[in-house]
Amino acid sequence: MPIDVDSVREDFPILSIKNDGKPLVYLDSAATSQKPKKVINAVTRLYRKYNANIHRGVYRISELATGEYENSKKSVAKFVNAAGMEEIVYTRNATEAINIAALSWGEQNIARGDRILITEMEHHSNIIPWQMLAARKGAYLDYVKIDRDSYTLDYASLEEGLAKSPKLVSVTHASNVLGTINDVKSIARKAHEAGAKMLLDAAQSVPHMPVDFRDIDTDFAAFSGHKMLAPSGIGVLYAKRGLLDQMQPVLGGGDMIKTVDYQEFSSNDLPWKFEAGTPNIEGAIGLGAAVKYLKKLGMENVREHEKALTRYALDKLSGIKNVSVFGPEDVEMRAGVVPFEIDGVHAHDIATIFDSEGVAIRAGHHCAMPLVTQVLKRTSLSRMSFYVYNKEEEVDKAVGAVTKVKNKFMIE
Ligand SMILES: Cc1ncc(COP(=O)(O)O)c(C=O)c1O
Incomplete structure (x- = not known):
């Protein structure tokens, strides 16, 4: 059964907060998740x-x-x-x-x-x-x-x-x-x-x-x-x-x-x-x-929900010039984690501009320095990650924030 994301979101009080008038778009659940009322x-x-x-x-x-x-x-x-x-x-x-x-x-x-x-x-x-x-x-x-x-x-x-x-x-x-x-x-x-x-x-x-x-x-x-x-x-x-x-x-x-x-x-x-x-x-x-x-949500449904969101995010990001995404292309082999970079912009600048749009993402070496620095040859990466309460409109907001970064740094 697909997850009814609007009703799930009602269970998470933090999702109704606003920062500078902008609703919280929380795309950092791989770092830590938000908490539903049942847990609180x-x-x-x-x-x-x-x-x-x-x-x-x-x-x-x-x-x-x-x-x-x-x-x-x-x-x-x-x-x-x-x-x-x-x-x-x-x-x-x-x-x-x-x-x-x-x-x-x-x-x-x-x-x-x-x-x-x-x-x-x-x-x-x-x-x-x-x-x-x-x-x-x-x-x-x-x-x-x-x-x-x-x-x-x-x-x-x-x-x-x-x-x-x-x-x-x-x-x-x-x-x-x-x-x-x-x-x-x-x-x-x-x-x-x-x-x-x-x-x-x-x-x-x-x-x-x-x-x-x-x-x-x-x-x-x-x-x-x-x-x-x-x-x-x-x-x-x-x-x-x-x-x-x-x-x-x-x-x-x-x-x-x-x-x-x-x-x-x-x-x-x-x-x-x-x-x-x-x-x-x-x-x-x-x-x-x-x-x-x-x-109660069902772990199969949780997985399907995240797979669909990941597919959606990968499709949206892959069409943007000067943006690179890392990780397996096939969402069957991939959890709801989307690391990306924008040419010439440091991951912390990306995350700061995202934050000004209300979008919380992770930037840095993600506590995996051998992977990020030795294998991927990067000093840091930006990362979106999804959970049961995320929806496509939030990915759209993140994609909008990518455009804002590119405009600010005058990237084509
Ligand atoms: C794959 C993996 N292992 C271990 C950990 C460590 O988790 P914790 O900081 O909760 O101990 C993390 C946290 O990000 C993780 O992503």
């Missing part, structure tokens, strides 16, 4: 009606808060088809989730001379934790190349990387810069055949398309709540139960223990073993509400 209300309802710490109180509101926190985990587990909430560890964000995998599984399983395989299209969150681990252990970090013409992974380069028997393959599901959607199911299969574990950076996929971790057969996955309509400060580390059982906790403190004596402790059951201290209760409850909202 779920969070304020906690504060107004049952705010208390979880897993501690034996009184009514603490039990209510604990129940809602755990319900959130159960719905997240179902949303990504995990085997159960034991496989869902709440973190601050995708970045923290990947770091926990590196600091726990990586610390225990990567040794001197081992190899870790990532790709040239990773976000810094899926590069730096592996650089740090490799430096600590004396391991090697290898990169799967990107095909410079199609902006997809070079699968021959993947085979070369796998032939070196890496211990881990860590790859993004969808690129936050190019939008490229990788064939992660086949990458997971090949990684396993090569004897490696697989980590999926799902920060740009779980919010935007149906994603089934068990079908992909990934060992680990990471994503952030704030990119999928939920509050910031809540993210997810998914891992197969057998791995989480073997992994040591990274942070110690309250709630992650079963027993403690003067010298030793025993770890709590999953997933609490990895959640030391009071967690982000309101974030978790907001994430539960966000998942419910997305499920």
Whole structure:
């Protein structure tokens, strides 16, 4: 069922604001998403009606808060088809989730001379934790190349990387810069055949398309709540139960223990073993509400909506002289992310002029410097990105802003 974008927009209070009389055109959802009333209300309802710490109180509101926190985990587990909430560890964000995998599984399983395989299209969150681990252990970090013409992974380069028997393959599901959607199911299969574990950076996929971790057969996955309509400060580390059982906790403190004596402790059951201290209760409850909202829209419909908008934007931009767009041409292989440049104009100037038209876009290296500077040979790029609340008229406004930039800089 197509998304009724006008009715969806009614759910997002921020979309009715104006800056200097111009309505907000928010085209930066790959950075963070806006929040629907259902999420805002779920969070304020906690504060107004049952705010208390979880897993501690034996009184009514603490039990209510604990129940809602755990319900959130159960719905997240179902949303990504995990085997159960034991496989869902709440973190601050995708970045923290990947770091926990590196600091726990990586610390225990990567040794001197081992190899870790990532790709040239990773976000810094899926590069730096592996650089740090490799430096600590004396391991090697290898990169799967990107095909410079199609902006997809070079699968021959993947085979070369796998032939070196890496211990881990860590790859993004969808690129936050190019939008490229990788064939992660086949990458997971090949990684396993090569004897490696697989980590999926799902920060740009779980919010935007149906994603089934068990079908992909990934060992680990990471994503952030704030990119999928939920509050910031809540993210997810998914891992197969057998791995989480073997992994040591990274942070110690309250709630992650079963027993403690003067010298030793025993770890709590999953997933609490990895959640030391009071967690982000309101974030978790907001994430539960966000998942419910997305499920009601239907993830297939979300994906179709974004595909149509991306096709529309690519068609509009490709007809404009002196404007270049990057990323796969085929929207079947592309998330709702459209990076572009205007000849001779810095991305920050573009974003500033867009802002004067009420259009919010991202400009810079997009936390993917190896991709932007080494592969694309750019210092920065502008990027539009879409979500459930965006509509074609907003793309038209962005295209109008492109004309304004060109006029201002006297570009033909
Ligand atoms: C592909 C990808 N991975 C990881 C991240 C990191 O997300 P967070 O900053 O929420 O940890 C982002 C954020 O833009 C991303 O796009």
